[in-house]
Amino acid sequence: MGPVPSGPGRxxxxxxxxxxxxxxxxxxxxxxxxxxxxxxxWAARPPWWSFNWLAPMAVVALLLSGRLPRPRWAxxxxxxxxxxxxxxNLWSDRPDLTAMGAYRYATVCLLFVACRxxxxxxxxxxxxxxxxxAGCVVVAQEVVTGAAEDLRSRGQVLDVAHRFGVEGREVNLxxxxxxxxxVVAAILTAAVARHRRWRLVPPAAGALLLWAVLLTGSRGAAxxxxxxxxxxxxxxxxxxxxxxxxxxxxxxxxFLVPLGRTPSWTMTWLDGMYGRATxxxxxxxxxxxxxxxxxxxxxxxxxxxxxxxATNPYGVGPHNLLLTVGNDLGLIGVLLYFGTIAAALVATAxxxxxxxxxxxxxxxxxLPIWLTGQWEASPAAWLVLAMLTVxxxxxxxxxxxxxxxxxxxxxxxxxxx
Numbered sequence: 001m002g003p004v005p006s007g008p009g010r011x012x013x014x015x016x017x018x019x020x021x022x023x024x025x026x027x028x029x030x031x032x033x034x035x036x037x038x039x040x041x042w043a044a045r046p047p048w049w050s051f052n053w054l055a056p057m058a059v060v061a062l063l064l065s066g067r068l069p070r071p072r073w074a075x076x077x078x079x080x081x082x083x084x085x086x087x088x089n090l091w092s093d094r095p096d097l098t099a100m101g102a103y104r105y106a107t108v109c110l111l112f113v114a115c116r117x118x119x120x121x122x123x124x125x126x127x128x129x130x131x132x133x134a135g136c137v138v139v140a141q142e143v144v145t146g147a148a149e150d151l152r153s154r155g156q157v158l159d160v161a162h163r164f165g166v167e168g169r170e171v172n173l174x175x176x177x178x179x180x181x182x183v184v185a186a187i188l189t190a191a192v193a194r195h196r197r198w199r200l201v202p203p204a205a206g207a208l209l210l211w212a213v214l215l216t217g218s219r220g221a222a223x224x225x226x227x228x229x230x231x232x233x234x235x236x237x238x239x240x241x242x243x244x245x246x247x248x249x250x251x252x253x254x255f256l257v258p259l260g261r262t263p264s265w266t267m268t269w270l271d272g273m274y275g276r277a278t279x280x281x282x283x284x285x286x287x288x289x290x291x292x293x294x295x296x297x298x299x300x301x302x303x304x305x306x307x308x309x310a311t312n313p314y315g316v317g318p319h320n321l322l323l324t325v326g327n328d329l330g331l332i333g334v335l336l337y338f339g340t341i342a343a344a345l346v347a348t349a350x351x352x353x354x355x356x357x358x359x360x361x362x363x364x365x366x367l368p369i370w371l372t373g374q375w376e377a378s379p380a381a382w383l384v385l386a387m388l389t390v391x392x393x394x395x396x397x398x399x400x401x402x403x404x405x406x407x408x409x410x411x412x413x414x415x416x417x
Contacts, residue, residue: 031064032118037131039111043379044177051100054379055107057115065118074389075113076345077340082106084333085305092304094311098204099145101305101328104377110342115386122191122394128386129191132380136181137205141175141213142166147215147358163217173378175218176413178209180380182225183362185209186232187384188393190354220368228365235360243349243356246363247409257371258288258320284319284372291318295326302330305377316398321370328376337376344389351392362388 037048039057042050062069071079092098107339119125138164147164165171175239185206235242254260294308309317318324325337349359362385375381 024086027142029065029118029120029124031068031113031128032061033124035061035064036118036128039379040132041135042385043132043383044139045166045174045179046379049106050379051107055103055110058107058110058170061114067117069117069129071113072347073118074340074343075116077336077343078109078112081329081333081336081340082109084336085109085329088302088304088333091301092307094178094304094307095305097310098304101307101377102231105305105329108377108379108382112382112386115383116390119387119390120394124189125191125387125391125394128383129188131180132383132387133184133188133202133205136178136184136209137164140178140181140209143215144208145176164215169406171216172218172220172373173375175213175216175221176373176375176378177380178213178216179221179224179365179369180378180384181209182206182213183228183358183365183384184387186358187387190358190391191394220372224365224368228361229365231364232357235357239356242360246360247267250363250367251338253367254322257317258323259292260285260288277412281312281372282323283316286414287312287314287316287318288320288323290314291320291323291410293325294325295330298327298330300330300332302326302328302333304328317374319372319374321373321376324374324376341350341385344385348389348392355392358388358391 004143025154035057039054039061069075082105085102088102089095115128119128143166146166146271163171167176168182175248185202188202189199189206192202210225231242231246253262290312291308294303294312297303308324308327318327322334325334329337347364348355350356366381369375
């Protein structure tokens with residue numbers, strides 16, 4: 001039995017409690033992390049004030065981090081996107097609409113940069129990602145609870161022809177946010193893979209979110225989850241072909257689908273899902289040609305954020321990411337906006353094998369939403385993209401070294417001959 005450590009050694013171990021652990025993990029960045037946790041929780045269902053105050057809160061989080069920014073390509077492109085969105089006020093015919101739309105683009109870009117700057121340790125990611133996932137679980141619980149009574153009265157477990165959501169919230173936006181929560185559940189699963197006590201919590205939360213997504217009846221969200229899982233499996237066994245395939249197929253579909261260059265049977269199949277066939281995918285097949293025409297009138301600079309949605313005869317947005325950003329920001333804005341996403345995903349895929357899996361899954365999962373949804377300035381989407389990009393770069397906070405007993409004596413070699 002070895003000697004018992006002296007008094008100072010014991011005092012050192014007792015001082016190594018939760019408070020000391022917290023201070024070592026966040027010597028200066030704790031306020032920034034707490035602020036991002038607040039933003040992340042409300043991003044699951046943004047209240048009315050969120051779009052007015054999220055941008056200042058992101059700036060405050062950057063300032064409270066206590067570090068100078070070290071921008072990468074994705075950060076620079078995000079900042080350029082925000083600046084270009086504000087420039088559209090100079091030529092927009094409806095500055096009253098453009099000012100608010102430009103502010104929303106700038107808000108999500110600032111959140112993206114702030115999240116990438118503030119999250120430096122795995123513990124930071126777990127706190128912010130866990131808070132966002134908790135907000136999504138609250139939303140999913142509302143969806144499941146609201147649907148349970150109706151389904152129970154009809155003796156059914158799932159009715160995909162009927163859509164359930166949250167009162168006061170558009171059902172597709174609810175579904176897309178829950179899909180973002182599933183992505184965060186995958187990120188946190190990778191982050192806690194070595195901790196047996198916690199590694200089952202994110203998948204369990206993800207399963208609840210998936211059930212809520214099915215209850216919302218969102219075709220784009222459901223297809224996205226399926227494609228995301230398949231893409232991760234393919235990247236696990238055929239990494240290089242999967243990355244190259246998504247890198248070519250993704251941009252091609254984003255460009256060809258809204259221009260009507262895809263086989264008609266694919267649109268018919270999508271329209272007939274869930275027994276809600278309308279013949280035109282709920283008006284999208286009529287709206288997309290109109291949005292292409294309006295974009296061509298202001299090809300390079302766009303007509304300004306929010307103008308098309310407020311002025312077109314259909315009274316809704318294009319429900320396609322390329323056409324939305326193209327009409328809002330023009331071709332220059334499209335290059336900056338999609339360049340930000342591409343730079344973030346490429347950097348993530350190159351960093352680690354886990355990053356490559358998650359980047360492939362995220363791309364495939366988001367593709368149906370980008371093609372058929374209206375979600376271009378969502379805080380949830382851009383926070384999740386930021387968390388995805390920082391996961392491969394995180395490091396654990398430094399842990400104290402065990403007290404040394406002093407240098408070991410060097411053994412003497414007896415002289416020979």
